[in-house]
């Protein structure tokens with residue numbers, strides 16, 4: 296069984312080749328506008344402000360289609376206090392603070408390719424800045440607000456001999472504990488309305504879940520697995536429905552259910568084989584047969600998920616999904632039979648991976664939220680069929696209920712897929728049972744792979 300550790304370990308599999316980031320089109324390089332008094336700092340006058348709910352920490356995210364410059368400013372509530380600035384341009388990025396002495400560059404490291412940090416002038420994009428004065432981290436990223444999406448990071452604290460986090464230069468950075476007021480502007484000074492979270496980006500939950508009676512101290516220490524209680528509410532509900540020991544494919548009534556599915560997928564004239572051909576011909580997700588899978592639905596759309604919330608998905612050997620999102624919904628996926636390889640992506644616009652692809656085997660569970668692991672590709676790299684149960688639910692805070700999944704086509708364009716049903720679970724099970732019984736009676740024994 297492949298280990299979820301491969302998600303975290305860049306040496307577990309060959310280093311992925313990152314997709315090419317779109318080259319920035321020519322444009323004005325972001326720069327610090329010199330004051331008319333040279334280096335003399337002028338008092339900062341904000342036109343419209345938002346605030347961090349808790350001084351010195353939080354995450355500020357905006358959707359922006361800036362073409363020239365996007366500017367985050369966070370100002371200390373000390374009288375005449377310093378201010379933190381992040382300027383993002385098409386070919387440059389600047390992180391600095393201003394105080395009475397002037398502008399001061401803040402050293403940071405690039406966590407991804409340098410040009411990934413620049414403005415995406417081709418499309419409206421989410422940009423975020425996280426301030427964490429407890430740990431001394433300033434982080435900037437794009438797309439989803441989680442640690443794996445961090446593009447640059449400044450580390451301004453270290454542990455002292457007593458194990459306490461202290462500023463690298465207390466005189467220089469301590470004021471960051473007092474930053475409060477926010478202004479985000481783009482291009483010629485247009486004010487943007489940010490979404491402000493009271494907590495900074497610190498650590499991400501791993502994509503793998505273990506029940507509270509399975510998770511170990513080592514799992515917590517290594518961060519390879521999380522307990523379901525740590526998941527967003529919507530994921531916890533989904534998890535509670537499908538994690539149970541009785542949520543399995545093969546049972547006493549039909550112990551060869553998975554064998555019957557495998558047989559059906561590879562045998563011309565059988566239901567699954569013909570349905571897969573039909574889907575490829577229809578071009579629902581392109582015309583590649585290997586890009587098809589079966590969606591067997593359970594129950595009804597109750598208005599809180601994209602499509603019917605519970606779906607048994609059938610992945611024949613070597614078949615795969617496209618790179619796709621999940622309509623900003625939460626999801627939980629459990630492998631019922633075989634193994635599936637999951638690759639997570641930063642966005643539909645690039646093919647850059649998050650972490651490493653990981654293979655989930657029978658019984659293993661992974662999860663998705665609007666901000667974490669939202670975009671993935673599933674691929675069955677084994678020689679036999681894989682079956683997964685997938686379930687979906689919108690967050691309580693979701694007032695949009697986008698009714699589809701967006702997927703990336705072969706030309707890199709985003710397409711919408713409205714979740715559908717190839718048949719119901721009851722009908723599917725009956726068909727598989729009938730096919731299996733008929734074939735057994737013909738052959739006496741079965742070869743299923």
Ligand SMILES: [Fe+2]
Nearest residue numbers: 619620621671
């Ligand atoms: Fe998916």
